[in-house]
Amino acid sequence: MKDEAEQTFWHDENLPYIEARSACNSYACYEKHTHPTLSIGVVEEGISKYHHQRFSKTIGSGSIVIINPEEVHSCNPKPNEHWAYKMFNIDPCWLAELQGEMTEGVEKYAPFSVVHSDDKFLYESIRSLYHFLLARNEVIEKEIRLIQFFSTFLHRFGGAEFKISDSNGNKKLQLARDYIADNCTSKLSIDQISKASDLSGYYLIRAFKRKYGLTPHAFQLDQRVNLSKMMLKSGMNLAETAFAAGFSDHSHFHLCFKKRVAATPRQYQEQVSGKAY
Known part of the structure; x- marks a missing residue:
C-alpha cells in the first residue's frame, strides 16, 4: 500500500499575487495543462518526466522548472515511484511591474526563454523563499524577500538590469x-x-x-527597539512594552531587542532603573 502523500497549499490575502504549494511522497500525475500564472518549481526527491511545449526531459532532485503563462506542460514521477516538489504561481501583472521598474521600455510581461535549470543557488533560494513565506514573518518582510528574490531571478533569467536612478x-x-519612523509600531x-x-x-x-x-523593515525594527527602551526606562512592564512598540508577541520583542542591545529587555530595564519589574 502506498504511503499517503503530504500536500500543502499556501496563500496570503496580503500578498495576492503569489501562491505556493508543496508535495511530499506524491504519486500524483498531471495531464498536459496550462494556467494563467508564471510557475516556478523545484524537484526535491524522485525522478520525473518534464514536458514543456515541444521540450521533454527527465529531471530529478535539484532541478528547476520555469513555465510562462498559458504554456502547455506536465511534470510527473516515474510509474509507481513517488516524488517531492515545491511550486510558486506568480501573477504575471505583478512581475511585469517589477520588470518595468528594472528595465526601461518594458511595459508588459516579458516571457522567459529558459524553461529548465540546474542552478544550485537558485534551487536553494526557491526552497528558502518557500519556508520564509510559510513562517510567521511580517508581511513587509515577505514583500522585501519576494522583491529581492524576483529581482535576482529576472536579472539571471530575464535579462533585466539592476538599475538605481538617482x-x-x-x-x-x-x-x-x-x-x-513615524509609523514604526504599525504593520507597514x-x-x-x-x-x-x-x-x-x-x-x-x-x-x-x-x-x-538597512532594509526598510530592519530600520522599522530599530525604531521599535529604540521606542521600547524609552518605555522600559519609564517603568512600563515588558508585556505592555512589547505590545505598545508594535511587536507581534513577547518572544519576537525579546529576540529583536537582544540582537540590537546585547541584553534582554528585562536586563536592560533592571540596569537603567535599578529596579526589578
Whole structure:
C-alpha cells in the first residue's frame, strides 16, 4: 500500500499575487495543462518526466522548472515511484511591474526563454523563499524577500538590469525613512511606504539599503527597539512594552531587542532603573 502523500497549499490575502504549494511522497500525475500564472518549481526527491511545449526531459532532485503563462506542460514521477516538489504561481501583472521598474521600455510581461535549470543557488533560494513565506514573518518582510528574490531571478533569467536612478533623489528616500519612523509600531507594507514616498517597491528596497545600510523593515525594527527602551526606562512592564512598540508577541520583542542591545529587555530595564519589574 502506498504511503499517503503530504500536500500543502499556501496563500496570503496580503500578498495576492503569489501562491505556493508543496508535495511530499506524491504519486500524483498531471495531464498536459496550462494556467494563467508564471510557475516556478523545484524537484526535491524522485525522478520525473518534464514536458514543456515541444521540450521533454527527465529531471530529478535539484532541478528547476520555469513555465510562462498559458504554456502547455506536465511534470510527473516515474510509474509507481513517488516524488517531492515545491511550486510558486506568480501573477504575471505583478512581475511585469517589477520588470518595468528594472528595465526601461518594458511595459508588459516579458516571457522567459529558459524553461529548465540546474542552478544550485537558485534551487536553494526557491526552497528558502518557500519556508520564509510559510513562517510567521511580517508581511513587509515577505514583500522585501519576494522583491529581492524576483529581482535576482529576472536579472539571471530575464535579462533585466539592476538599475538605481538617482533621478528620484534623496528627498524621497528621506520621506520613506520618516514615514517608517513615524509609523514604526504599525504593520507597514512596502506598498504603503512606496505610496508615501512616491517610489517604486524595487527602487525603495535597493536604494534605501544602499543609503541607510538597512532594509526598510530592519530600520522599522530599530525604531521599535529604540521606542521600547524609552518605555522600559519609564517603568512600563515588558508585556505592555512589547505590545505598545508594535511587536507581534513577547518572544519576537525579546529576540529583536537582544540582537540590537546585547541584553534582554528585562536586563536592560533592571540596569537603567535599578529596579526589578
